[in-house]
Amino acid sequence: MENLNLLLHGFGVALSVENIGAAALGAVLGIIVGAMPGIGSLAGVALLLPLTYKFNPTTAIIMLGALYYSNMFGGAYSAILINIPGDGPAVMTSLDGYPMAQKGKPGQALFTANISSFLGGLIGMIILAFTGPLLARLGLHFGPVEMAALLMVAMTSIGWLMGENPTKGVISTMVGILIACIGMDAVTGTPRYHFGNTYLLGGIPFTPLVIGIVGFSRVMGLMKRRKDVPPVPVNLKLKDSFITKQDFKRLFPVAVRSGLLGTFIGILPGAGATTGAFAGYAVQKKFKSQEPLGTGAVEGIAACEAANNAAAAGAFSPLLALGIPGSGTGAVLLGGLMMWGLNPGPLLFTTNPDFVWGLIASLFLANIITLGIAFCIIPFLVKILSVPTRYMIPVITTVCIVGSFSSTNSVYGVIVMLLAGCLGYLMNQSGYPTAPLVLAIVLSKIFETNLRRAFLMSGGNPVIFFKQPLSAVFMCILIILIMAPVTRGIWNKVKGRK
Known part of the structure; x- marks a missing residue:
C-alpha cells in the first residue's frame, strides 16, 4: 500500500502542465528517433541532454525517460x-512484421506492434513501481558466472530456434561469433x-551491419521485382487497421509472458532491450x-515488441535503486542525474521521492501518450507501402546509406553496410537464416566478457559454473539442450528398427 500511495503522489507530480508537456515532447521525439535507422535511443538522449541543463x-x-521508452515503439515502424x-x-x-505487411496487412502489423508494446511496457512499469528496488538487488546476484551461464544457454539454443535447417542455423550463429571477435579484446x-x-580495431559497428544484412540485402532482392505493383491500398483508414478479437486473444498471453521475461532481462546489467527482444522471440x-x-505471425510481433518495451521499463530499476545503468542509454541518463546533483542508489527513494515517483508515474503517462500518437499515424505510415517498387529501391538505399553514415560519422559505416548487404543477400539466396547471425553478434561480446571474468575468478577452473545455484541451473539446462537432439536421433533410430 505504501508503494501505491507513493505512486499516486508521483502522478500528482507528473500531471503538472510542464511535466505533461515534457512527456508528450519526449514521446513524439522518441517515435521519430526510433523510426529513423542509425540513430537510436542512445544518440537521441545524448543529443537532447544538453537542452535540459536549465530544466x-x-x-x-521525465522528457528523456519518455524519449527512451517511446523509442521502442518507433523502432518497429x-x-x-x-x-x-x-x-x-x-x-x-x-x-514477422514485414511478411505481415507484404500480405496486405501493414495496418494490422503496426497495430499489433503498438498494442503489444503498450502491454509489455505496462507490465514492466507495474513491476518497477512495486518491486523496483527488490528486483535491482536480485539483478546483483547475476555476476559474471551467472551471466556467462545464461548466455551459454541462449547461444546454444538460437541455432535450433531459428531456421528450418538446424545445421544452417548453427553455421549462421558461428559466423556471427567470428564477426563479433573482430576488434579489441574486451x-x-x-x-x-x-x-x-585501423578501422577494424574498433570492431564491426552493429547498426550498419544490421542495416546491411536486413535492409540493403532486401534492396538487392527487390531489383528482380522492380516492376511489381504494391498490394496495399492507398486510402487505408485507421478503422481498417484494427485487429480482430481473435488476433487480440492470440497476442495477449504472448505479450504478458514476454512482458514478464523482458522486465527481468531489463534489470540485468548489460543485457538491454535488444537481448529482451531476442529472448522473447x-x-x-x-x-x-x-x-x-x-x-x-501475430505472436512473433507481440513477443519481441512486448519484451523490448518491458526491458526498457525494467532497466530503470538498477538505474534508480543502485546507480547501475543497464545500457548505453542508461549510462547517459545516469550522467544526467549526476549533472542535476542527484545520487542514484537506495537512498534516492527516500531523499528525493518526488523525483523518483514522478519519473515512474511519467512512464505510465508516456506509455498512454505514445500509444495514442502511434495509432493516429498508422494511416500515414501505411502510405509508404503504396509507393511503387521502382521508386522504393532508391529511397530504401538512401535510408540505408544515411543511417549507416550517421551511426558512425564516417564512410566506414557505409562500406560495412554494403558488404553486410552482400553477405545477407547471399545467405538469403542459399537458405541460411540471418537472425541467428545477428543475435550471435549481439550476445557474443557480452558472453565473452563475462566468461573471461568468470575464468579469471576461478583461475581457469570450469567447476565454478556448478558452484553457484543459479549458474548450476543454467548449466543443467545447457546440457539438456545439447543432449536433446542426440537423444532424439537415437530414440528415432531405435523406434524405427522396432
Whole structure:
C-alpha cells in the first residue's frame, strides 16, 4: 500500500502542465528517433541532454525517460514497413512484421506492434513501481558466472530456434561469433583479426551491419521485382487497421509472458532491450502459434515488441535503486542525474521521492501518450507501402546509406553496410537464416566478457559454473539442450528398427 500511495503522489507530480508537456515532447521525439535507422535511443538522449541543463531535474528526466521508452515503439515502424530495423530490438520485429505487411496487412502489423508494446511496457512499469528496488538487488546476484551461464544457454539454443535447417542455423550463429571477435579484446585490450586495418580495431559497428544484412540485402532482392505493383491500398483508414478479437486473444498471453521475461532481462546489467527482444522471440518458438513464426505471425510481433518495451521499463530499476545503468542509454541518463546533483542508489527513494515517483508515474503517462500518437499515424505510415517498387529501391538505399553514415560519422559505416548487404543477400539466396547471425553478434561480446571474468575468478577452473545455484541451473539446462537432439536421433533410430 505504501508503494501505491507513493505512486499516486508521483502522478500528482507528473500531471503538472510542464511535466505533461515534457512527456508528450519526449514521446513524439522518441517515435521519430526510433523510426529513423542509425540513430537510436542512445544518440537521441545524448543529443537532447544538453537542452535540459536549465530544466527542473524532474521535468528533464521525465522528457528523456519518455524519449527512451517511446523509442521502442518507433523502432518497429521501419522494420515492419520497409524491413529496415530502426534500432537493435526491432531486428526481431522485422521477421514477422514485414511478411505481415507484404500480405496486405501493414495496418494490422503496426497495430499489433503498438498494442503489444503498450502491454509489455505496462507490465514492466507495474513491476518497477512495486518491486523496483527488490528486483535491482536480485539483478546483483547475476555476476559474471551467472551471466556467462545464461548466455551459454541462449547461444546454444538460437541455432535450433531459428531456421528450418538446424545445421544452417548453427553455421549462421558461428559466423556471427567470428564477426563479433573482430576488434579489441574486451578484457586484455589485445587487437584481434584486424588484418592491419585501423578501422577494424574498433570492431564491426552493429547498426550498419544490421542495416546491411536486413535492409540493403532486401534492396538487392527487390531489383528482380522492380516492376511489381504494391498490394496495399492507398486510402487505408485507421478503422481498417484494427485487429480482430481473435488476433487480440492470440497476442495477449504472448505479450504478458514476454512482458514478464523482458522486465527481468531489463534489470540485468548489460543485457538491454535488444537481448529482451531476442529472448522473447526465442521463448515464443517453444510455444504454439496459429501461424509459423517468420511468416507474418501475430505472436512473433507481440513477443519481441512486448519484451523490448518491458526491458526498457525494467532497466530503470538498477538505474534508480543502485546507480547501475543497464545500457548505453542508461549510462547517459545516469550522467544526467549526476549533472542535476542527484545520487542514484537506495537512498534516492527516500531523499528525493518526488523525483523518483514522478519519473515512474511519467512512464505510465508516456506509455498512454505514445500509444495514442502511434495509432493516429498508422494511416500515414501505411502510405509508404503504396509507393511503387521502382521508386522504393532508391529511397530504401538512401535510408540505408544515411543511417549507416550517421551511426558512425564516417564512410566506414557505409562500406560495412554494403558488404553486410552482400553477405545477407547471399545467405538469403542459399537458405541460411540471418537472425541467428545477428543475435550471435549481439550476445557474443557480452558472453565473452563475462566468461573471461568468470575464468579469471576461478583461475581457469570450469567447476565454478556448478558452484553457484543459479549458474548450476543454467548449466543443467545447457546440457539438456545439447543432449536433446542426440537423444532424439537415437530414440528415432531405435523406434524405427522396432
